[in-house]
Every structure is written in C-alpha cells, then in structure tokens.
Amino acid sequence: MNPISRFATSALTIAEMEARKIRHDSTELWMRGVQPALWLLIFGEVFNSVRSLAPPGGYTYIQYIAPGVLAQSVLFVAIFYGITIVWERDVGLLTKLLSTPSPRLSVVVGKALAAGVRGIFQGVMIFALALIIGVNLRFDPLDVLGVFVVVVLFAMCFSAFSMTLASFLKTRDRMMGIGQAITIPLFFASNAIYPVSLMPAWLQYISKFNPLSYVVDALRSMLLTGDYSSLPTDIAALVAATAFFIGCGSIVLKRLIE
Amino acid sequence: MKAIEVDSLTKVYSNGTKAVDDISFSVEEGEIFGMLGPNGAGKTTTIKMITTLAKPTTGSIQVFGVDAVRNSEEVRKMFGLVPQAISVDGDLTGYENLLIFAKLFYVDRAERRARILDALEYFGLGDRADDLVKNYSGGMMRRLEIAQALVNRPKILFLDEPSIGLDPHSKNQVVQQVQELNREFGTTILVTTHDMHEADTLCNRLAIMNRGTIAVSGPPAELKRSVGGDVLTLKVTGEVVTDLPPGLGTIVESEPGVIKVLTDDGERAIPRITSHFQRKGAVVESISLSRPTLDDVFMKYTKSSIQKEEGTFSQTRSERRNIARHAR
Numbered sequence: 001m002n003p004i005s006r007f008a009t010s011a012l013t014i015a016e017m018e019a020r021k022i023r024h025d026s027t028e029l030w031m032r033g034v035q036p037a038l039w040l041l042i043f044g045e046v047f048n049s050v051r052s053l054a055p056p057g058g059y060t061y062i063q064y065i066a067p068g069v070l071a072q073s074v075l076f077v078a079i080f081y082g083i084t085i086v087w088e089r090d091v092g093l094l095t096k097l098l099s100t101p102s103p104r105l106s107v108v109v110g111k112a113l114a115a116g117v118r119g120i121f122q123g124v125m126i127f128a129l130a131l132i133i134g135v136n137l138r139f140d141p142l143d144v145l146g147v148f149v150v151v152v153l154f155a156m157c158f159s160a161f162s163m164t165l166a167s168f169l170k171t172r173d174r175m176m177g178i179g180q181a182i183t184i185p186l187f188f189a190s191n192a193i194y195p196v197s198l199m200p201a202w203l204q205y206i207s208k209f210n211p212l213s214y215v216v217d218a219l220r221s222m223l224l225t226g227d228y229s230s231l232p233t234d235i236a237a238l239v240a241a242t243a244f245f246i247g248c249g250s251i252v253l254k255r256l257i258e
Numbered sequence: 259m260k261a262i263e264v265d266s267l268t269k270v271y272s273n274g275t276k277a278v279d280d281i282s283f284s285v286e287e288g289e290i291f292g293m294l295g296p297n298g299a300g301k302t303t304t305i306k307m308i309t310t311l312a313k314p315t316t317g318s319i320q321v322f323g324v325d326a327v328r329n330s331e332e333v334r335k336m337f338g339l340v341p342q343a344i345s346v347d348g349d350l351t352g353y354e355n356l357l358i359f360a361k362l363f364y365v366d367r368a369e370r371r372a373r374i375l376d377a378l379e380y381f382g383l384g385d386r387a388d389d390l391v392k393n394y395s396g397g398m399m400r401r402l403e404i405a406q407a408l409v410n411r412p413k414i415l416f417l418d419e420p421s422i423g424l425d426p427h428s429k430n431q432v433v434q435q436v437q438e439l440n441r442e443f444g445t446t447i448l449v450t451t452h453d454m455h456e457a458d459t460l461c462n463r464l465a466i467m468n469r470g471t472i473a474v475s476g477p478p479a480e481l482k483r484s485v486g487g488d489v490l491t492l493k494v495t496g497e498v499v500t501d502l503p504p505g506l507g508t509i510v511e512s513e514p515g516v517i518k519v520l521t522d523d524g525e526r527a528i529p530r531i532t533s534h535f536q537r538k539g540a541v542v543e544s545i546s547l548s549r550p551t552l553d554d555v556f557m558k559y560t561k562s563s564i565q566k567e568e569g570t571f572s573q574t575r576s577e578r579r580n581i582a583r584h585a586r
Contacts, residue, residue, distance in 0.1 A: 013361040092343025100362040101334040
C-alpha cells in the first residue's frame with residue numbers, strides 16, 4: 001500500500017469506529033436533536049413576530065435562523081469532541097491508537113471525520129425538522145450536498161480545535177468549562193440568529209473574525225438565498241482554519257499520553 | 259539479533275521527575291522477559307519509550323535492530339501492545355474491536371476476517387464475538403485486548419501489568435495463554451508486573467526495577483539462589499544450641515525455643531541439623547522449610563543500594579532478618 005492510501009485507510013477506519021458506535025447506540029444523536037428543535041420551534045416562533053428582526057430578502061425569521069441553528073448544533077458537537085478524546089485517553093484507548101503504525105496526523109484527521117459523521121446527523125435532523133414544521137428551504141440536491149460538505153468541514157475544524165485544546169487542558173471538567181466559554185460568544189457574535197447589520201459596530205468588527213459567521217453565511221447561501229457570491233471566500237476560510245487546527249492537533253496530541 | 263536492546267535509557271518528565279534513570283538491558287528473541295517492581299518503579303515509562311509513545315530524554319532503543327526514536331513508524335509495525343489501562347472500546351463488539359485495529363495495522367483485506375476469527379477463537383471468545391465489549395467480564399476483556407494486540411502478528415508483544423484487577427482464575431488463564439503463545443509461535447514477550455508470583459512462573463528472565471533503575475536481572479531461579487538459599491525454622495526444647503557444624507548454614511535468629519537457619523539446600527540440611535541438635539541434647543519438635551521468593555530478591559537488591567553507601571553490621575543483620583521474615 002502506498003503512503004496515501006495507508007493514510008486514507010487509517011483516517012477512514014477511525015471514522016468508521018465512530019459510525020459503528022453510533023449504530024450500536026444512537027441515543028445521543030436523538031438527544032442532540034432536541035436543542036435545534038427548540039431553537040426553531042420556540043425561539044424562532046417567538047422572534048418571528050419581532051418586526052425589527054425582519055431579515056433582509058423577505059424571508060421569515062425561522063427561515064433565516066435555520067442555517068444558524070444547524071451551524072450552532074454542529075458547533076456544539078464539535079467543540080465538545082475533545083472530551084471524547086480525553087475520555088479515550090483516560091480509559092487507555094488513545095495510547096492503543098497511537099501505538100499503531102498509523103501516522104498521528106491520520107488519527108487526528110480520522111477523529112475529526114468522526115465528528116463530521118456526527119455533524120451529518122445534525123444536518124439530517126435539521127432538514128427533517130424543516131420539512132416537518134414547514135420551513136421553506138432550498139432542497140436542490142447540489143445545495144444539499146454542499147451543505148453536508150460545509151457541515152463536515154466545520155465539524156472537522158472545531159473538533160480539531162477542541163482536540164488541540166484537550167491536549168493542553170487534559171481533563172474533562174476543564175474541557176466542559178472551556179467549551180461553554182467558547183460556544184456562546186461565538187454564537188452571539190455571529191450572524192447565526194440576527195443579521196450582522198443589527199450589531200453594534202465593535203461587534204460587527206469581531207464577527208468578521210468569527211469562523212462561525214463564514215459557516216453560517218455559506219450554509220445560508222445554499223439553504224436560502226442561492227446567492228453564491230461569497231461562497232468561495234467562506235469555504236476557503238473554513239478549509240484554511242480546518243487545515244491549521246488539524247495540523248496543531250496532530251503536533252500536540254501526544255501531550256495527552258505523556 | 260536481539261529483540262530489544264536498550265542502552266543507558268533515561269526519561270526525565272517536564273516536571274523534573276526522573277522516571278527512568280540510566281537503564282540498560284536486552285531481550286532475546288523468543289523469550290518472556292519480565293520487568294518486576296513496585297508502582298512508580300519506571301516500568302510503564304520504559305514500555306512507553308520502547309513502544310515509541312514517549313521520547314527518551316537520553317539513551318537508545320533498538321527493536322530488532324531498528325532505532326525506536328528515529329524510525330518509530332517502522333518499529334510500531336513490529337509489536338503488539340496491551341497497555342495497563344483498557345484498550346478495547348466497550349461500545350463496539352469484540353469482532354469490531356479487532357477489525358478496527360487490523361485495519362489500523364494494514365492487515366491485508368483478504369486475510370483480515372480469518373485472522374480476527376482465529377484470534378478470537380484462540381482466546382476462547384469465538385462465541386461472544388458479536389457481543390458489545392461492555393458486557394464482557396474483566397478476564398474476557400483482558401483476553402480480547404491480547405487478541406487485539408495479536409491481529410498484526412507481532413514479533414514482540416508488550417504486556418503492561420496484564421493481570422492487574424483480575425480474579426485469580428482469570429489471572430491464571432491469562433498467564434497460561436501468554437505462555438502458550440510464546441511456546442507455539444515463538445513470540446517474544448515483554449511483560450511488566452508487580453506480582454512476584456506471576457513474574458516467577460511466567461518469565462524466562464527478569465529485571466527487577468526500583469526507582470527508575472534496574473536493581474538486578476537474570477533468570478528467576480538464579481536470582482532466588484543469589485539471596486542465599488533456604489530458611490529452616492526449628493522449634494526446639496531442651497539444651498540451647500548456638501552453633502552448627504561447618505557447611506550446614508548459619509543461625510540467623512535465635513530466640514528461646516525458636517531457631518532460624520539460613521542454608522543452601524534446606525531439604526538435605528534437615529536430617530543433618532536434626533541429628534546435630536540431638537547430639538547436643540536438644541529436642542527438635544518441628545522444622546519448617548521455606549524457600550526464597552522473588553520478594554526476597556527484591557528486598558535484597560533494592561536495599562543493597564543503600565547498604566553500599568553505609569554497609570554497617572547492623573544493616574547487614576537487619577537485611578538478613580528481612581530475608582528470613584519474607585521467606586516465611
């Protein structure tokens with residue numbers, strides 16, 4: 001086997017491990033569907049009637065936040081993925097994984113892909129919810145495919161970030177704490193649930209550096225507007241961030257087992 | 259070629275702890291080599307360095323002639339590791355756990371299934387292959403871990419405290435299977451343990467570790483001989499006897515009614531000592547013989563490093579007392 005196919009085999013195997021676990025017990029996935037449902041059904045419904053929140057382009061508020069809610073639910077899955085790694089370190093699985101001839105980078109990519117697998121389920125859930133409660137989204141096959149690509153990349157990006165953090169923080173409690181501390185600011189300083197134009201100037205500036213904004217923008221262009229003008233920038237930013245964090249993760253991951 | 263050759267290996271952790279302090283040893287191909295020592299002796303750190311999971315601070319490691327530091331990926335192809343902690347995933351089935359690792363070791367697709375089923379069968383887990391591992395018992399889980407470490411047909415198997423947390427029955431089963439594996443396939447095995455009995459029955463050769471250093475190494479039988487032989491405990495009435503004929507051994511403890519004799523060969527010494535005491539007018543009521551264990555070896559060699567610095571008579575005596583006490 002050549003190095004590239006070995007690398008791919010390793011990464012896909014680790015993602016397969018996750019998929020098999022989900023097949024045996026998918027309770028967590030269903031639970032993770034609750035929060036986005038509440039955002040759409042309750043938050044969306046209530047805020048739909050706030051006039052000043054009326055999104056540009058004549059969309060309903062629920063339509064507007066659907067991509068944001070999807071991004072947020074994937075963010076939650078990904079940002080806490082480091083906890084899984086710490087847990088695997090604690091029981092001993094990580095030691096075992098790193099003692100195989102599979103390169104470290106492929107382990108991190110595999111783990112990130114595993115988070116991507118979970119992200120895909122979040123996407124399916126949002127699409128299902130949208131269909132059930134009658135949120136009008138674009139269901140063009142290419143768009144749907146694009147949404148899943150962005151979701152997987154996004155989950156990989158933040159799970160790699162989370163694994164990098166885990167390599168330094170090393171305990172589940174600290175990871176819980178930092179996860180909470182990161183997600184909420186990221187969420188509120190993004191265009192997920194309100195247009196950037198409604199933010200104060202300083203927050204608008206911050207949201208430019210918020211990766212979540214790019215993700216939501218990309219998702220929104222495919223799910224809602226069909227305006228792809230900023231899509232290349234969004235995806236380029238996301239790919240760059242993903243590559244960066246995966247690189248970081250594979251360099252520092254061994255700190256966990258030392 | 260040696261299976262493993264470790265030369266002046268040292269590991270200092272970033273917090274300043276010297277976990278391993280300048281150790282050198284080698285493991286022959288096909289032998290079961292044991293590292294025996296208390297918790298914190300540096301055994302796990304040593305295994306981590308050989309298995310390329312931790313970088314040595316100084317020193318060199320060769321696994322079948324391949325440098326473990328410079329060529330870590332090549333080395334990782336050659337061994338199977340059963341770490342001290344759990345290395346199988348409870349949320350997967352036994353078969354899946356082996357499948358994942360067979361893939362991560364790039365086992366040929368055509369061979370994969372047969373190999374996994376073989377390994378499961380060999381460890382008596384064939385009928386539980388499709389059960390989730392979280393429903394396995396501790397012993398089954400440990401056996402699955404060994405099976406998992408064997409899917410890549412390793413030249414060397416590392417077992418870090420394989421019997422920790424197992425009940426005596428499962429412990430025996432694991433020890434037997436490891437021995438069988440070594441006999442049938444000639445797999446070189448490096449095992450760490452703090453269980454003296456296990457080290458004694460399982461290993462061809464042993465290194466006794468304490469505080470990051472190897473105190474002594476050699477075959478268990480040789481090590482036990484080196485602590486000075488058997489101890490006889492005699493219950494005596496009548497005349498007080500304080501000497502023994504030359505060549506029979508030495509009296510290491512003499513209390514009213516109870517005498518302890520240190521001797522090379524206890525079984526042969528018994529009749530001669532009995533008749534000696536009878537000649538002196540004492541009556542021997544009972545004799546018990548205890549042979550040295552690795553515990554005594556450990557006591558001797560980990561203490562001897564202190565003794566080298568001091569070397570006083572009282573310490574020598576207390577050491578011998580200790581040997582006697584632990585030989586009981």
